[in-house]
Amino acid sequence: MRTLCSSTLIGEFFVIGFAGLVAMKDPDLSMGTVWTVSGIAMFLCVALCGVVTRPGGVALGWALQIALLASGFVVPTMFFLGVVFAGLWWASVHYGRKVDEAKARFAAQAEAAAAPDTA
DSSP states (O other): OOHHHHHHHHHHHHHHHHHHHHHHHHHTTTTTHHHHHHHHHHHHHHHHHHHHSSSTTHHHHHHHHHHHHHHTTTSSSHHHHHHOOOHHHHHHHHHHHHHHHHHHHHHHHHHHHHHHOOO
8 A cells, every 4th residue: 555655645746846836826826835835735745655554644645635626726727636636545545455455365375375384
């Protein structure tokens, strides 16, 4: 799960950076505000890569997805990209857990098959 979720988060890191560049064109927003918000969101993407498998990591990822979707009120294209990345996040979590379960099953089978040989 860690690999799939981290890949999604790194993709979001770049999308948030590019969205910050687009948001700078809005005359109602100061450059400091845009880059403070974008910088915090980008940092969270990288930080979540390290804690995604810990308790609450997936929930924090969902919170980031909601924030990314809400950023569509500033950069309208982010509504679409927010939905795309929320779908990618769901798929990463869902299929990542299935892969982890399969790995654990195969490891248990390999351990059980090797156990009689060592006895």
